[in-house]
Amino acid sequence: MRSKLLDRNGGVTYALVFDTGDEVISGLTTFAKEHRLEASDFTALGAFSSALLGFFEVKQKEYRKIPIEEQVEVLTLVGNITLDEGEPKIHAHVVLGCADGAARGGHLLEGYARPTLELILSESPVQLRRRYDAASGLALIRL
Amino acid sequence: MRSKLLDRNGGVTYALVFDTGDEVISGLTTFAKEHRLEASDFTALGAFSSALLGFFEVKQKEYRKIPIEEQVEVLTLVGNITLDEGEPKIHAHVVLGCADGAARGGHLLEGYARPTLELILSESPVQLRRRYDAASGLALIRL
Amino acid sequence: MRSKLLDRNGGVTYALVFDTGDEVISGLTTFAKEHRLEASDFTALGAFSSALLGFFEVKQKEYRKIPIEEQVEVLTLVGNITLDEGEPKIHAHVVLGCADGAARGGHLLEGYARPTLELILSESPVQLRRRYDAASGLALIRL
Numbered sequence: 001m002r003s004k005l006l007d008r009n010g011g012v013t014y015a016l017v018f019d020t021g022d023e024v025i026s027g028l029t030t031f032a033k034e035h036r037l038e039a040s041d042f043t044a045l046g047a048f049s050s051a052l053l054g055f056f057e058v059k060q061k062e063y064r065k066i067p068i069e070e071q072v073e074v075l076t077l078v079g080n081i082t083l084d085e086g087e088p089k090i091h092a093h094v095v096l097g098c099a100d101g102a103a104r105g106g107h108l109l110e111g112y113a114r115p116t117l118e119l120i121l122s123e124s125p126v127q128l129r130r131r132y133d134a135a136s137g138l139a140l141i142r143l
Numbered sequence: 144m145r146s147k148l149l150d151r152n153g154g155v156t157y158a159l160v161f162d163t164g165d166e167v168i169s170g171l172t173t174f175a176k177e178h179r180l181e182a183s184d185f186t187a188l189g190a191f192s193s194a195l196l197g198f199f200e201v202k203q204k205e206y207r208k209i210p211i212e213e214q215v216e217v218l219t220l221v222g223n224i225t226l227d228e229g230e231p232k233i234h235a236h237v238v239l240g241c242a243d244g245a246a247r248g249g250h251l252l253e254g255y256a257r258p259t260l261e262l263i264l265s266e267s268p269v270q271l272r273r274r275y276d277a278a279s280g281l282a283l284i285r286l
Numbered sequence: 287m288r289s290k291l292l293d294r295n296g297g298v299t300y301a302l303v304f305d306t307g308d309e310v311i312s313g314l315t316t317f318a319k320e321h322r323l324e325a326s327d328f329t330a331l332g333a334f335s336s337a338l339l340g341f342f343e344v345k346q347k348e349y350r351k352i353p354i355e356e357q358v359e360v361l362t363l364v365g366n367i368t369l370d371e372g373e374p375k376i377h378a379h380v381v382l383g384c385a386d387g388a389a390r391g392g393h394l395l396e397g398y399a400r401p402t403l404e405l406i407l408s409e410s411p412v413q414l415r416r417r418y419d420a421a422s423g424l425a426l427i428r429l
Contacts, residue, residue: 001302001303001305001308001316002303003302003303006301006406008298009152009296010156010408011299013154013267014148015286016144017283017284017286018144019144019145020278027144030144031144031146041329045222047201055383057357058333058357058401066387071201073198073199075219075238075248076219076361076362076381078329078330078362080406093359095361095362095389097196097198097236097249098198101198101209102247103238103246103247106361106383107383115279115283116283120265133401136401138401140401140402141303141402141404143303152296153296153297154296155293156291156292156293156408157292158289158427158429159288159289160287160289171287174289186364187364188365188379216342216393217379218381219379238362238381240381240391240393242341242343244390244391257344258424258426259424259426261366261377261427263292
């Protein structure tokens with residue numbers, strides 16, 4: 001385990017609200033570029049009209065795709081924003097609630113808000129960078 | 144997507160502990176009134192003896208109710224506190240863990256702590272207000 | 287419900303990254319001892335190669351163990367670090383995502399990162415202490 005001090009005073013906090021039809025990963029990426037976010041983390045709740053989840057297959061080194069084609073509650077969306085080759089990279093995992101209360105989830109590839117997704121983001125005054133790791137096939141945070 | 148700066152120094156943080164029998168939404172609402180919270184977010188874990196969940200039906204514009212009548216772990220409870228017509232409004236989603244490890248969840252309408260629910264709340268020095276949105280039938284955060 | 291002010295300026299924030307094979311609860315405990323953490327909370331995402339979950343049985347006053355023996359996404363890991371008889375105590379609940387998108391979860395007893403677990407930890411400048419509660423059989427936070 002490795003660690004890095006991110007902040008001594010709690011950082012800057014933003015509220016972001018996604019409206020019906022807004023795609024969350026692309027919206028967050030645009031926000032991250034505009035605000036030059038280099039080390040942020042976030043938590044959200046709301047609902048999606050549809051989503052595309054991923055499950056990372058460690059042998060194949062790729063995401064198995066899990067389409068969600070129904071209205072679902074976003075029970076928790078947690079993630080971070082780091083730099084991957086100089087560009088902001090969103091890493092987010094989501095837990096979804098179906099109409100009968102069953103929970104599903106995975107790595108969030110795409111999620112379409114309906115009617116809303118409410119997200120709280122904390123920005124830290126440092127950089128967190130990812131670097132490609134050949135063993136896993138993923139860009140991992142290097143502290 | 145819309146955004147608002149909530150804080151430049153991380154805000155004020157509280158720990159709240161709910162004991163056996165305490166209902167979380169009403170307890171949080173009382174706390175919010177007493178502390179005049181106008182823009183807060185929280186995360187919690189613990190366990191419930193029972194709960195009432197909701198799944199928002201976008202066509203009917205109302206919550207389908209999902210009663211949970213068994214002891215469950217509160218795996219994650221995330222939410223925010225905003226102002227709705229001047230009164231604090233709790234918006235919270237929960238993921239519950241059953242005795243066999245299955246996960247369920249939804250919008251939290253009621254949750255009864257047993258033996259404990261541990262909640263960390265961050266207060267921001269701004270206001271976040273909700274306003275009724277006729278299209279969805281919900282009070283959404285307006286930034 | 288009881289409450290305690292933890293911080294007026296958002297606290298100190300750390301990023302922790304667990305690599306393949308790192309066990310999260312023992313790694314966090316070591317970090318807490320080294321940094322003398324006395325009131326912290328955290329949120330994480332990533333993946334486990336295996337885990338051991340618990341479901342607290344209120345009558346028996348002990349955890350039923352739920353072994354997870356497959357690669358799973360860590361959809362959300364939320365928890366806190368407090369003092370229990372002077373030693374840092376990790377309390378964490380996890381939601382896991384299986385290959386088909388099904389979600390499971392419980393109290394985290396052990397979790398083995400693969401390929402990574404990314405954790406953001408906020409430290410507060412106060413103490414939160416646990417004390418054994420005979421009624422529940424658990425050490426609960428006393429505010």
